[in-house]
Amino acid sequence: MSTEAVVEGAASLCVNEHGGAIGMPQLCADWMPNQIFWLLVTLVVIYFVLAKIALPRIGAVLADRKSTITNDLAAAEELKQKAVAAEKAYNDALANARTEAAKIVAQAKAEIQKDLDAATAKADTEISAKAAESEKSIAAIRDGAAAAVAEVAKDVAGEIVAALGGGADAKAVQAAVTARLKG
Amino acid sequence: MATTGEEHAGGLQIHPMDQFVVKPLIGDGPIQWYTPTNVTLWMGIAVLALIALMVLSTRRRAIVPSRGQSVAELFYGFIYKMVDDVAGHEGVKFFPYVMTLFMFVFLSNMLGLIPMSFSTTSHIAVTAVLAAMVFLTVTLVGLYRKGIGFLGMFWVSSAPLILRPVLALIEVISYFVRPLSHSIRLGGNLMAGHAVIKVFAGFAGAMGVFSVVPIAAITAIYGLELLVAAVQAYVFTILTCVYLRDAVGEAHH
Numbered sequence: 001m002s003t004e005a006v007v008e009g010a011a012s013l014c015v016n017e018h019g020g021a022i023g024m025p026q027l028c029a030d031w032m033p034n035q036i037f038w039l040l041v042t043l044v045v046i047y048f049v050l051a052k053i054a055l056p057r058i059g060a061v062l063a064d065r066k067s068t069i070t071n072d073l074a075a076a077e078e079l080k081q082k083a084v085a086a087e088k089a090y091n092d093a094l095a096n097a098r099t100e101a102a103k104i105v106a107q108a109k110a111e112i113q114k115d116l117d118a119a120t121a122k123a124d125t126e127i128s129a130k131a132a133e134s135e136k137s138i139a140a141i142r143d144g145a146a147a148a149v150a151e152v153a154k155d156v157a158g159e160i161v162a163a164l165g166g167g168a169d170a171k172a173v174q175a176a177v178t179a180r181l182k183g
Numbered sequence: 184m185a186t187t188g189e190e191h192a193g194g195l196q197i198h199p200m201d202q203f204v205v206k207p208l209i210g211d212g213p214i215q216w217y218t219p220t221n222v223t224l225w226m227g228i229a230v231l232a233l234i235a236l237m238v239l240s241t242r243r244r245a246i247v248p249s250r251g252q253s254v255a256e257l258f259y260g261f262i263y264k265m266v267d268d269v270a271g272h273e274g275v276k277f278f279p280y281v282m283t284l285f286m287f288v289f290l291s292n293m294l295g296l297i298p299m300s301f302s303t304t305s306h307i308a309v310t311a312v313l314a315a316m317v318f319l320t321v322t323l324v325g326l327y328r329k330g331i332g333f334l335g336m337f338w339v340s341s342a343p344l345i346l347r348p349v350l351a352l353i354e355v356i357s358y359f360v361r362p363l364s365h366s367i368r369l370g371g372n373l374m375a376g377h378a379v380i381k382v383f384a385g386f387a388g389a390m391g392v393f394s395v396v397p398i399a400a401i402t403a404i405y406g407l408e409l410l411v412a413a414v415q416a417y418v419f420t421i422l423t424c425v426y427l428r429d430a431v432g433e434a435h436h
Binding site: 014015019020021023024025026027028030031032033034035036037038039040041042043045046047049050051053054055057058059060061062064065068 | 198200201203204205206214215216217218220222223226227229230233234237238241244245246248252255256259260278279280282283286287303305306307308309312313316370374
């Protein structure tokens with residue numbers, strides 16, 4: 001940079017012959033109109049870029065996002081309600097099925113019990129008939145046995161009397177044995 | 184940018200203020216109000232950065248945003264919430280205005296941290312115009328909306344009656360000092376940080392092997408300056424919102 005030209009051309013009090021600052025450049029009044037002019041231009045440009053393009057766009061995007069999120073949350077809430085209702089219906093159906101099943105089981109049990117009772121009763125009557133029959137047979141056999149014992153006792157008594165040399169007649173022996181057996 | 188002091192061989196030549204010199208982009212002519220200068224260049228770059236960040240990155244208007252769109256939405260949400268919270272619901276009308284101020288200050292601060300760049304917001308002329316705009320906006324909007332009642336904010340009705348004239352005087356003075364503090368806070372912070380970095384850079388050039396020390400210091404200060412650049416943009420904007428509340432909000436005294 002040719003520094004002489006600055007001094008001769010600009011005649012500025014704010015820079016020395018080398019283009020260096022004299023004092024505080026911030027206080028150089030020569031430059032202030034330039035800075036203020038370009039600042040105002042810049043601010044106007046920034047204001048219009050922001051106010052006309054950027055801020056409405058970002059505001060719309062943010063509002064959009066908010067409504068999307070709200071809608072999604074509402075939809076999720078609705079789906080959740082549906083899921084809860086479905087679960088309730090499922091549980092109700094399950095409970096109904098359970099009671100139905102319990103009813104059927106109880107019915108089946110009652111039927112089985114009835115059949116069982118009938119069969120038991122039938123078996124009991126058959127058993128008691130059989131027992132009565134058997135008792136009868138036993139009584140007949142016992143009577144037969146007692147008669148046979150009396151016969152044998154008479155015969156044996158007659159033979160014993162004969163063997164002992166008694167000449168007792170058979171009728172007397174028999175009467176005696178019969179009397180003994182009764183006694 | 185202009186370290187033309189190299190002709191002075193020997194000695195410690197540090198020109199921390201040379202980086203703030205306004206120069207014409209073409210030639211060495213005088214600087215008229217319309218001359219394209221480095222101010223024009225870096226403000227133009229700020230506008231391009233703004234268009235890239237806020238317009239190009241959002242062109243797809245995606246429901247699920249890209250990274251660039253997320254950043255743009257972040258800025259939008261951040262400033263919108265600030266205006267809504269601080270300036271009040273009525274202040275939302277001024278959201279594009281506040282956003283303009285914030286984006287300009289923020290981008291200029293950040294671009295000013297690029298080595299060899301020119302930081303437009305380190306100049307009082309720039310920050311004073313910004314602050315004066317805020318001051319005029321607040322005053323005019325306040326008078327328009329509230330009429331003479333706008334002056335009621337200087338009359339602290341919750342204070343004892345004897346103290347009120349004194350407080351009114353203090354309030355009026357503080358009201359008119361606002362644009363001064365508003366502008367010098369921003370410009371001064373930026374200028375000081377850049378000048379300090381430049382001074383350390385001058386040390387680094389003269390210390391040979393030991394220049395690692397100032398280079399480490401520059402690195403640390405650079406990190407701090409990044410913070411300052413963001414925080415000062417934030418402070419400038421939130422103060423704008425605080426002042427706007429006086430004009431549009433309910434009385435809070």
